[in-house]
Amino acid sequence: MKIAVIGGGITGLSAAWELQKRGIEYTLLEASDRWGGKVISSKLELKNGAHFLVEGGPDTLITRKPEAWDLAAELGLLDQVTDPGSETSGTYVLDQGSLHPIPVSPSRFFSTPLLTLRGKLRMLAEPFQPARRDDEDESLANFVRRRLGQEALDKFIGPVLGGIYNTDPETQSIMVSSPIMREMEKDGGGLFMGALLRAFRAPKKKTGRPRFVSFKNGLQTLTDELSRQLTGDLRLNSRVEKITRAGSGFNIFITDGTTIHADGIILTTLANQTSGMIQEISPAAVQKLEAIRHQNIGTLSLVYLDSDIPSEPVISGLMIPRREKRMIDAVTFTTRKMPERSTAGYSVVRIFIGGGAPEMVDFSAPQLIEAVQKELAGLFGITAVPQTWTSFRWQNGFPQAEVGHLKRVDEIEKLLPRSLALAGSSFRGIAVPDCIRQGREAAAKLSETDAFG
DSSP: OEEEEEOOBHHHHHHHHHHHHTTOEEEEEOSSSSSBTTOOEEEEEOTTSOEEEEESSOOOEESSSTHHHHHHHHHTOGGGEEOOOOSSTTEEEEETTEEEEOOOSHHHHHHOTTSOHHHHHHHHTGGGSOOOOSOOOOBHHHHHHHHHOHHHIIIIIHHHHHHHTTSOTTTBBHHHHOHHHHHHHHHHSSHHHHHHHHHHHSOSSOOOOOSEEEETTOTHHHHHHHHHHOOSEEESSOOEEEEEEETTEEEEEETTSOEEEESEEEEOSOHHHHHHHOTTTOHHHHHHHTTSOEEEEEEEEEEEEGGGSOOSSOOSEEEOOGGGOOSOSEEEEHHHHOGGGBOTTEEEEEEEESSSOGGGGGOOHHHHHHHHHHHHHHHHOOOSOOSEEEEEEEEEEEEOOBTTHHHHHHHHHHTSOTTEEEOSTTTSOOSHHHHHHHHHHHHHHHHSGGGOO
8 A cells, every 4th residue: 555645744744654653655745845834943143143033834832732742742852842831921902003902811801991891791791691502613703792792703802813813703614713612612501611611621630731832943843853754755846736546546647747656645735736636536526625715824024123122012912803904914022922032132023914915925025024114113113124034925825714614625525535535724724733633634544444445
């Protein structure tokens, strides 16, 4: 049995790792010249020797989903794990041009001007709202509106979760973005009671894991070590042109003119890339794959002198709702979260783009930095020119899991041969642990003999 894994991001690397552990022969194909996909850590340096570690894509991993932690343990990386602290500490939201801290503590909740008294009372009434206990999907916005009210959606929950998933809460699937909230409602009748039940049922023994983790040398440590420990047939600069059936297996045509035969395939590429490869396998599946929308996304990391950054308020992150009509989607003051990644005396500011103004991903470098500097000046009063900066941009690179998404994925999989599996951010979860899980599950599935024939 030989399996081909197409796509060398975290999903494909994880699939190859699982195949290797199971003793299955595999070939891993990646179109670009590096492994890791959007998991990319980069170093910036100034002429005076100052240096900075920045992330292009995700910068932390949540351990509530254990897949990344478990994989790091298998690879022997736990001694390189770092704890970046709380993801909500020092996080603000922009509302009508003003910055407001997210009210995560009871005292801050009652004192915040972000919500009206009516909005606060509506949130406090959450335990008394009727519970929905079915398994049908709904939008993130509809869920928050039902449980917590319109104000909570507009001013608090919507900006945070909408920012994390770079999407419109009115169309984003709750079953993909935050299924745990629906589980809490189903189990406990609401978020408050559901949280209490989970706390009561949780093991009393501590796991020893921080809630969020990273690595000393960046998240790319994980993908670099994965690729280092893989011993199969690994090929960079190998873009797949098309896949055809060949008896009980498949022929994979690469743009360099070579052809690979495989008994099974794990496709870990984005849906909008996958669709072009399997035109001859299943036109019906292609049609459904093309219905999955993908949005532009990008990040910039800018280095400033500490003196260029206003000392008040002390902000670690800012979520910007789309109703604010800004050119940028969110801001993270990286140095305040992970000061060890920057030379003393400097601050790194990270900007997220592509949601509110998708066109920014296509801007020239001068256009891009000009637009970002204008936003930073208006939001924070940062008027200095950055000491250095870098950007990471992906056109149509961020899947939008809209209501009914998981049902659509189920339908697509039924239209494909059992020996061809889909995995990755376009399908059953976009976070790094989700992608690791999907890659390993796809490999396990194809390792079963009844998947062929």
